[in-house]
Amino acid sequence: MSNPDSQFTRRFSIIISLxxxxxxxxxxxxxxxxxxxxxADEPAARAPVAxxxxxxxxxxxxxxxxxxxxxxxxxxxxxxYQQVCALCHAMGIAGAPKVGDTVAWGxxxxxxxTTLYDHALHxxxxxxxMMPPKAGHMxxxxxxxxxxxxxxxxKSGG
Numbered sequence: 568m569s570n571p572d573s574q575f576t577r578r579f580s581i582i583i584s585l586x587x588x589x590x591x592x593x594x595x596x597x598x599x600x601x602x603x604x605x606x607a608d609e610p611a612a613r614a615p616v617a618x619x620x621x622x623x624x625x626x627x628x629x630x631x632x633x634x635x636x637x638x639x640x641x642x643x644x645x646x647x648y649q650q651v652c653a654l655c656h657a658m659g660i661a662g663a664p665k666v667g668d669t670v671a672w673g674x675x676x677x678x679x680x681t682t683l684y685d686h687a688l689h690x691x692x693x694x695x696x697m698m699p700p701k702a703g704h705m706x707x708x709x710x711x712x713x714x715x716x717x718x719x720x721x722k723s724g725g
Contacts, residue, residue, distance in 0.1 A: 583684060641686075644718030647711050651702050662696010669724035676725040684709075687716050 648656070648666070655663035662673035675683060685691075688709055690700035701707045 590622050597706070644711075644714030644716070646719050647707065647715035651704050651707065651717065652715050655702070659700075662693070663698070665725070666719050666722045672723035672725065674718065676720055680720075684713050684721065687712050 653666075655661055656666050659665045659668075664675060686698050688701060691698045699710050
């Protein structure tokens, strides 16, 4: 091999190696983000919404009564928000409007509480995101979901 060929081969090998390392890192990162099976030590709140709903009945109540069971036991809107809704609404996951973002909440609030309640209770999908019915927590009462919606609206300019 001539000198330019060996330089090309060496550089190409380095680039391919780096791409392989980056790919492996991304695979492990995505597995960590998408891990949908919480372990016994892991709280359900760290799992995606649907898994948190599936494990809610198995999750032990915390000493302060702030676990998912507290949210399903007719808790106030702030508690339901903190235990269920904040999974998406605190960071804008899946197009969820962040609590306090008056620009994002404005058009939603303008549609009225009936529409907000309907979307929260029965689910909604649009081009910008989706809302699963009762945030995937079907054990929540309609009144708890509505109280959480009222809490978020109150904190977001409504």
